[in-house]
Amino acid sequence: SQQGEEDPQALSIQEGENATMNCSYKTSINNLQWYRQNSGRGLVHLILIRSNEREKHSGRLRVTLDTSKKSSSLLITASRAADTASYFCATDASGTYKYIFGTGTRLKVLA
Amino acid sequence: DTEVTQTPKHLVMGMTNKKSLKCEQHMGHRAMYWYKQKAKKPPELMFVYSYEKLSINESVPSRFSPECPNSSLLNLHLHALQPEDSALYLCASSQGAGTGSWEQYFGPGTRLTVT
Numbered sequence: 001s002q003q004g005e006e007d008p009q010a011l012s013i014q015e016g017e018n019a020t021m022n023c024s025y026k027t028s029i030n031n032l033q034w035y036r037q038n039s040g041r042g043l044v045h046l047i048l049i050r051s052n053e054r055e056k057h058s059g060r061l062r063v064t065l066d067t068s069k070k071s072s073s074l075l076i077t078a079s080r081a082a083d084t085a086s087y088f089c090a091t092d093a094s095g096t097y098k099y100i101f102g103t104g105t106r107l108k109v110l111a
Numbered sequence: 112d113t114e115v116t117q118t119p120k121h122l123v124m125g126m127t128n129k130k131s132l133k134c135e136q137h138m139g140h141r142a143m144y145w146y147k148q149k150a151k152k153p154p155e156l157m158f159v160y161s162y163e164k165l166s167i168n169e170s171v172p173s174r175f176s177p178e179c180p181n182s183s184l185l186n187l188h189l190h191a192l193q194p195e196d197s198a199l200y201l202c203a204s205s206q207g208a209g210t211g212s213w214e215q216y217f218g219p220g221t222r223l224t225v226t
Contacts, residue, residue: 031212042115042201042217043154050212088153090215098167099215101153 004089004102012108019076021105023089024069030092032065032072033099037086046074046087081111117202117218125226126192132221134185134202142208143185144215145177146201154201160185161208192225199223 004025013019023032031050035043049056049065049072056063062075076083089102115136124130134143142161146154159167160179168177174196176188185202199220205213 033214035215035217040199040220040222042219043203043215045214045216048212048214098156098159098169100156104151104153106151 004091004100006087006089006102006105008105009103010106010108012110013079015079015081015109015111017079017109019079019083019107019109021074021087021107023072023074023091023102025072025089025091025102026070027093029067032063033090034061034063034072034074035088035090035101037088037104039085043088076107079107079109081109083107084109115202115204115216115218117200117221119221120219121222121224123224123226124189124192126194128192129188129190131189132187132200132202132223134187134218135183136204136216137183138204138206138216139182140204140206140216141182142205142213143179144203144205145185145187146203148199148201148220158187159208166208189223192223194225197223197225 004023006023033048034046037043047058047063049063060077065072086104086106088104090099092099118133145157148154157171158177163179174191178186201220202218203215205215
């Protein structure tokens with residue numbers, strides 16, 4: 001089964017609002033990554049957070065990681081129409097080469 | 112150059128055809144990946160090559176045959192596919208593989224339709 005489950009499955013917000021999406025996973029990890037995918041295209045890496053980190057920022061993105069709860073959140077502040085995309089978390093089960101992607105959140109930002 | 116290229120962008124093939132998907136990167140990355148993605152689903156890992164050697168095969172049917180001719184190229188040979196194999200096939204690369212924290216760079220994908 002998939003490593004990560006994300007919620008919500010879909011999110012629709014107005015431009016300028018903040019968007020928060022959550023990822024839960026099942027086993028211990030080395031790191032967790034977030035990716036963005038515009039419709040039917042390749043994925044773009046957004047941010048990587050290691051298992052010994054709790055929070056990380058990159059521009060308008062803020063990622064938190066709670067290893068005790070096996071969960072992560074991605075916050076996009078001051079959203080723009082261009083942020084409309086699907087967002088996936090990906091985790092590597094400790095000791096493996098494999099990244100398993102979560103179910104994804106489809107974000108729609110309305111202008 | 113931080114780009115992963117994939118050809119072709121679109122491919123339509125019959126169930127008796129043989130075709131190949133190609134992927135190329137010039138970032139000096141030593142790990143390359145094939146993923147399959149169905150509509151509105153996350154990418155599913157198919158194969159991982161590390162230092163040009165196949166390190167992971169996620170129980171993929173033998174009608175999919177990967178090949179890594181050198182450190183920059185990755186091919187996926189297709190033969191006798193089924194309509195349910197229609198999907199977006201994504202190639203990715205990373206600086207390393209295995210234990211560590213490796214960002215993956217994805218190509219734009221090949222949209223495959225099997226008729």
